[in-house]
Amino acid sequence: MPSEFELITRYFSRPVPGDMLGAGDDCALFSVKPGMQLATSTDLLLEGRHFFAGTDPFRLGHKALAVNLSDLAAVGAKPLACLLGLGLPSVDEQWVSRFADGFYALADEFGCALIGGDTTRSMQGVTLSVTVFGEVAPELAMRRSAAVLGDDIWVSGDLGAADIACRMLAGELPRDEKLLAQTRLALEKPTPRVALGRRLASHVHAAIDLSDGLVQDLGHILKASGVAAELEEVAMPVHDALTGYDAAHVRRAILAGGDVYELCFTASPAQRDSLQRIAIETGVPLARVGRITSGSGVVVRDAGGHALSDLPNGFDHFRSSGDARL
């Protein structure tokens, strides 16, 4: 007799493209185009740490895949396929169905076929593991180590909303229902910048996606590239809904708020026109927020040109003791 866990696999058994061997065998099988490299990334997402218990399952399905697609975006890869590990304390078919709908909606949008994975009972809350696969021409893959002295530093989209929503939901900030409604989607349903990443690949040097906060994630580029950075606070693309909100909280959200999934990248000043054109063509605003300098570390200058003395560290509610990428 099939177990309840075997029964729920039917929610994840939608057809896969004909050249892929999908769900149900010991391995999934697929091909990478000749001359292309496989790009892959995996993330663990744990209830209570990476998302709140009770998060809408449709949005959770979306987000579990989105944060991984964002890694493909950061190297400029085209999504191909993904695997899902799903640990559940119990089987709630309605929950599973909604989760699958959210996951597949994003997977379909980005042509990222779910080709395998497993389900298990988790004694501990919802446990998610997603692995994505993409392909990228080796010479185009954007790397953290490629920033060059004199590069501009750019950020896609806008910043701050996810952090404010997260801190309201966690009770760290007073709950303002209107503001929460305006910022919550940024936290729970981020848009991976896949098309943008692929367009950027031939124009920029280093890139990273913003999962742990601008200062911390930019720091990974700086360390890998052996350079430093100066950021201009007034150039930051602050989310519209935060206009007029407490300035200290906004500053912290912009510089250190995690879970953003925008791209931060560095490019030669000669690329400014090209990048503005890409912004228009992809419909994703790009803001030039600073420059690569010599030395190490990040300096942030306020509107008056003074360096902030007390830079908030990369931090968010869930990651307060620091996830780390292998």
Added chain:
Amino acid sequence: MPSEFELITRYFSRPVPGDMLGAGDDCALFSVKPGMQLATSTDLLLEGRHFFAGTDPFRLGHKALAVNLSDLAAVGAKPLACLLGLGLPSVDEQWVSRFADGFYALADEFGCALIGGDTTRSMQGVTLSVTVFGEVAPELAMRRSAAVLGDDIWVSGDLGAADIACRMLAGELPRDEKLLAQTRLALEKPTPRVALGRRLASHVHAAIDLSDGLVQDLGHILKASGVAAELEEVAMPVHDALTGYDAAHVRRAILAGGDVYELCFTASPAQRDSLQRIAIETGVPLARVGRITSGSGVVVRDAGGHALSDLPNGFDHFRSSGDARL
């Protein structure tokens, strides 16, 4: 300041082959040989469900990778690389170091480079997610759906030890220290049959690795192939240490014990000589335990030729409510 989780990533930062971009970037990058398909599989392993709290971390590192390499073995793929997601309730550097040693020892043995992953705090016990990548010629990949009427059914290695060890450790069977010493390695340090799988690929029809028990896993082949099976109990390769042990427990361990990671496969009777030669060359015994018949389901015949009426279901201590593969 780097967090304790960032610090432990140094245990997983050993060099990777020059043509792979490894740990530390948004994605790992690698190439698959022209004409080969990528084979991939992922497993979640949760403390208390897939392994006991307090398991020796060296063996746990070994096993987390071994169960995934076993999936590559089951399709006949050559291992290339892997990703690791590691959730820990707290950071015990000695534990992490031993875990990494066990993981790398097996990874090195099979040429399976650790090229990325992430670490996070788990509120709930050790949470592991491993994804493996291998390559296989599309025409050679062994699939569950390829069994043919009249095929022999074969099993590699021996059966029963992991289940008896697991049930003693779980307190379901009286603890016999000598027997536990003889069987425990089968549970905690299984050998993935990678070289065997690659040799079998051009000689056999369907294959699967035994993670959930012979009857249940063979059942996946039967269902995917639209056939039935008859197994001979006397032909089963019972682990030496179980000679003289309670017959009912041995039967259950052989037919339904999980966590075995031997291969079960079907092949034409014309392949018997070739398979015996492969057994000698790889040093892995192969036992012919039954045949593929028409219909559906599994019949097991005892020494007198009588069909067992009460077939134990695929079951082990950890998987009692049934993990399922997507």
